[in-house]
Amino acid sequence: MSDMDDMDDGSGVVKKFMFLNRKAPHGTVYALEGLEVVLITAAFDQDVSMVFTDDGVYQLMKGVDTKGIEVKDFSKTYRALEGYDIEKLYVDQVSLDARGLTEDDLIVDVTVLSVDEMANLMAEQDVVISF
Amino acid sequence: MQFGILVNEGPYNHEASDSAYLFARTAIEKGHKVPRIFFYHDGVNNSTRMAEPPQDDRNVTMRWSKLAEEHGIDLVVCVAAALRRGIKDELLAPGFRISGLGQLVEMGIQYDRLVTFGD
Amino acid sequence: MLHIVNKSATERSSLESCLRMATKGSAVLLIEDAVYAATNGNAAAAKIQAAAADLKIYALGPDLAARGMAGRVLDGVNVVDYGGFVDLVAEHSNCQSWL
Numbered sequence: 035m036s037d038m039d040d041m042d043d044g045s046g047v048v049k050k051f052m053f054l055n056r057k058a059p060h061g062t063v064y065a066l067e068g069l070e071v072v073l074i075t076a077a078f079d080q081d082v083s084m085v086f087t088d089d090g091v092y093q094l095m096k097g098v099d100t101k102g103i104e105v106k107d108f109s110k111t112y113r114a115l116e117g118y119d120i121e122k123l124y125v126d127q128v129s130l131d132a133r134g135l136t137e138d139d140l141i142v143d144v145t146v147l148s149v150d151e152m153a154n155l156m157a158e159q160d161v162v163i164s165f
Numbered sequence: 166m167q168f169g170i171l172v173n174e175g176p177y178n179h180e181a182s183d184s185a186y187l188f189a190r191t192a193i194e195k196g197h198k199v200p201r202i203f204f205y206h207d208g209v210n211n212s213t214r215m216a217e218p219p220q221d222d223r224n225v226t227m228r229w230s231k232l233a234e235e236h237g238i239d240l241v242v243c244v245a246a247a248l249r250r251g252i253k254d255e256l257l258a259p260g261f262r263i264s265g266l267g268q269l270v271e272m273g274i275q276y277d278r279l280v281t282f283g284d
Numbered sequence: 285m286l287h288i289v290n291k292s293a294t295e296r297s298s299l300e301s302c303l304r305m306a307t308k309g310s311a312v313l314l315i316e317d318a319v320y321a322a323t324n325g326n327a328a329a330a331k332i333q334a335a336a337a338d339l340k341i342y343a344l345g346p347d348l349a350a351r352g353m354a355g356r357v358l359d360g361v362n363v364v365d366y367g368g369f370v371d372l373v374a375e376h377s378n379c380q381s382w383l
Binding site for chain 2: 041043045047049051063064067070071074075077078080160161163164
């Protein structure tokens with residue numbers, strides 16, 4: 035896939051990009067298509083953070099089986115993110131608590147943040163894209 | 166100042182493309198630059214010249230084409246999202262072109278602000 | 285930072301999530317269906333008024349008017365037109381749409 039090769043816009047500028055995932059997978063396409071943008075952004079050697087809050091935390095569930103709804107299981111892609119140098123994965127503690135989930139329920143290693151930590155992280159970004 | 170705009174919803178179904186259009190037009194009127202607008206998710210449906218809204222309604226696609234022509238805006242439709250939804254080169258209204266997601270990332274890197282309109 | 289919210293607070297949770305994560309001194313602009321939250325008697329009005337102590341709250345006038353809500357705006361909410369929307373984006377170093 036040529037899209038995944040290293041890209042360069044020629045400027046040498048590195049910005050802080052945050053991808054804010056607030057939506058559950060499968061009910062709508064945003065999680066899947068959002069992931070495609072994250073991978074491309076990393077290929078541009080930008081400083082990428084992925085944040086999962088609200089129903090977005092459901093994207094990271096272990097034990098996914100999509101055969102019965104006949105759609106692609108893209109949850110494995112989250113485990114491949116490290117290979118694209120996307121290592122900053124953050125999950126909102128409040129959102130986990132509100133859904134009866136803990137870190138052990140998630141398919142990848144994440145950093146769990148408090149509301150204040152999450153707010154400060156967001157405020158320091160150059161570009162925030164929400165899916 | 167240079168603004169990039171990301172449109173994530175199709176026309177008519179959602180207010181997002183109306184809001185995005187009014188924002189872009191106003192930004193230009195105020196002396197800012199909108200070099201590129203990127204269409205993603207169902208936003209790719211803004212680009213088809215096959216749309217025929219009723220005469221008493223706004224024509225969202227033609228409105229984009231006109232704004233692009235008057236102000237030299239690059240209207241970019243995501244290739245993967247477009248192919249998934251049956252949007253092809255031969256269907257595009259004037260001013261639109263199909264390209265990759267890298268065009269969106271470049272907007273984030275190069276412009277002063279990136280504003281998203283969606284659902 | 286400028287936070288942009290476009291969902292009705294009586295239908296979805298995006299306003300609540302936004303208010304939870306907006307740091308003191310940042311701005312919140314309500315557009316599209318989110319403008320209902322900035323009107324008298326709405327179930328979210330108390331949240332907006334409480335938030336207005338630490339945040340600057342704006343609502344998009346054309347969206348209020350289109351919904352018959354122009355005369356019902358809460359005290360403490362600043363109504364802006366599209367020019368004001370553009371100014372808010374320009375004045376803040378970054379922005380986030382709570383889709």
